[in-house]
């Protein structure tokens with residue numbers, strides 16, 4: 001059994017660990033890029049959402065690399081994501097690929113487990129427990145690397161330092177094979193980051209990025225938004241979702257995640273009282289909380305025709321006015337150009353800078369002082 | 374946590390009732406989305422609650438234009454039409470009613486309608502700041518029975534329990550009549566007209582079994598029932614001499630029969646379309662199927678693939694995907710509809726000639 005799963009940001013690191021520690025070979029296709037997207041878009045239905053297209057391209061890459069089992073998370077949700085796996089596998093089979101489907105969440109969990117057991121033989125359950133522990137450790141490590149880099153990037157003295165460290169450590173975490181090793185790497189990482197020379201200025205703009213999960217986390221879809229904002233524009237960008245959050249929240253391994261998402265549901269209820277099956281609650285909450293958390297503005301990133309985010313778009317202008325927070329909507333699809341996105345981004349950042357220049361009122365400063373303390 | 378505004382409006386409304394003001398509340402029902410499924414029910418219910426019901430006129434270019442201007446650009450045509458209708462009603466009515474359909478059936482897995490139908494009242498609430506928030510009418514069968522939504526609506530309008538029960542019963546009867554008319558082969562539009570006029574008249578020409586080819590149209594009722602949105606597809610099929618069947622004419626039982634052949638789907642309405650497509654692929658006397666979708670429709674983008682790849686097609690029937698948007702001209706749909714009917718006629722003739730030869 002050679003299992004493959006689509007990419008999403010750095011999720012492949014913990015996922016690969018999970019699969020390999022259970023004792024199954026993992027096939028990880030190369031990181032997706034615009035070509036992957038175009039490949040997927042060619043075979044996908046025309047107005048399906050962007051994540052479908054790029055993951056379809058990803059699956060094709062994986063199958064070309066010799067995968068024989070395709071894993072995908074599925075479910076019975078209001079949004080399209082729950083049906084991705086099913087439809088993608090229909091398309092892939094019609095294209096002539098042969099493989100086995102592992103639709104996690106759609107098939108009976110026992111059936112999935114039987115398939116795995118058949119592949120690895122004895123001691124599968126014990127191995128699964130071990131694998132889950134490594135998975136969690138790696139997910140946490142990736143999260144730490146990413147968050148440290150997000151903070152350091154706009155403040156680094158020498159351009160590119162942060163990215164170099166980040167790349168190196170991501171590779172090391174990917175290669176590490178025990179939890180102890182991951183822990184060591186994290187310790188070294190912290191040392192390295194604290195030794196990194198940073199500019200000590202408070203002028204760095206901070207923006208919150210909200211929106212659809214996949215567009216937020218997959219650099220090839222959002223033109224590397226987070227990194228570019230940090231390195232090129234000197235802006236600290238904090239996406240409201242993270243790989244860690246997405247991977248771990250369904251597993252109940254981290255109670256904090258659970259508390260924060262149920263708070264998000266509660267807070268967003270005044271705007272969207274019913275679950276829509278996407279990240280609408282995080283989008284709304286992120287925008288509502290942004291001023292209080294010391295963000296200068298919010299960037300709302302979503303794929304073309306995305307349902308929950310399009311619904312959010314009718315609500316966000318209201319929040320922008322009542323909470324006095326600027327919101328920029330960025331729509332992504334396979335035809336979006338870097339140039340257009342860049343122009344709008346620059347105009348938005350200029351606006352944020354001039355807002356800052358105008359001085360904030362005492363209340364805002366106080367709120368921030370509290371936060372910093 | 375409800376916003377202050379909502380509470381104030383609520384208070385205002387109950388005040389009006391407390392004072393026993395004579396003027397009935399004027400409630401607008403936009404002719405879009407679930408209008409085509411539930412209007413007779415809603416009308417009867419609201420009238421029973423002592424409201425005056427104002428339906429917006431059939432979609433016209435002005436309404437569609439207003440909707441397109443008000444909406445974000447990549448949302449489906451159906452929602453754009455809804456916005457246009459609400460804008461049309463704004464100023465004419467005291468409140469609008471936009472049903473919130475969360476789930477409409479109970480199955481052994483979770484079911485939903487479509488995110489946009491779930492959040493339609495919210496979208497309207499935030500896009501029309503001058504309009505009082507839409508009246509809440511929630512259908513969430515997974516959590517509470519259908520009548521629960523009617524009860525809540527009635528209580529909110531200050532109707533007694535007995536009054537609610539009576540209107541509910543009358544509304545259900547009305548809805549059954551509406552559905553029966555559709556089962557008899559009428560499109561939602563014509564069924565509504567017939568209910569309003571009360572006369573029986575001759576059946577419309579498109580339903581005639583005499584015609585030589587039969588086309589089945591599968592699509593949401595608010596697409597195929599709205600001539601402007603569907604670019605008069607039914608009319609073009611009718612005028613090229615085809616008999617028209619539609620997914621709205623099938624009964625629940627017809628659909629359930631197909632369940633075995635189809636994958637599970639969390640969207641109830643899309644599942645109905647899938648089942649309808651599967652039914653028409655096999656049913657006697659159908660020559661071709663048109664699958665009607667709206668540009669930017671979320672669920673349909675995936676379900677189209679399922680219809681194409683997964684629905685069994687034992688007789689090799691022709692399938693036409695027709696994507697509707699608000700920009701393209703009527704002539705496009707017309708040409709494709711006419712060409713499709715011609716193709717079916719041609720095939721049918723060729724086949725009967727073959728049979729004769731043998």
Ligand code: SF4
Pocket residue numbers: 049050051079080081082212277278279303305306307308309671
């Ligand atoms: S959230 Fe948006 S992008 Fe994701 S599956 Fe739903 S519609 Fe597609």
Ligand code: SF4
Pocket residue numbers: 449450451452487488489490593667669670671672673
């Ligand atoms: S099902 Fe499709 S057409 Fe209907 S509201 Fe949802 S997205 Fe729009």
